[in-house]
Amino acid sequence: MVNKDYNHYKLLSKEELISIIIKKDNELTIIQSNCKSIQKLKDKYYLYNKFHMEDIARLDKVIGKMKGLR
Numbered sequence: 001m002v003n004k005d006y007n008h009y010k011l012l013s014k015e016e017l018i019s020i021i022i023k024k025d026n027e028l029t030i031i032q033s034n035c036k037s038i039q040k041l042k043d044k045y046y047l048y049n050k051f052h053m054e055d056i057a058r059l060d061k062v063i064g065k066m067k068g069l070r
Contacts, residue, residue, distance in 0.1 A: 009017065
């Protein structure tokens with residue numbers, strides 16, 4: 001059963017439908033590429049953040065030892 005929101009597609013020719021599909025496919029390809037780039041950046045910044053958190057914890061221990069607190 002076709003949703004009434006899509007009835008306007010019945011008025012289009014095969015060529016027009018194929019054109020719409022090609023445009024949407026190109027849009028999806030671009031979005032997928034952007035998602036991959038974003039995921040790479042996310043992973044990169046996650047590793048940077050993890051490194052800095054570990055370094056802060058290490059320096060906190062050193063400072064604590066110097067002050068005689070730990």
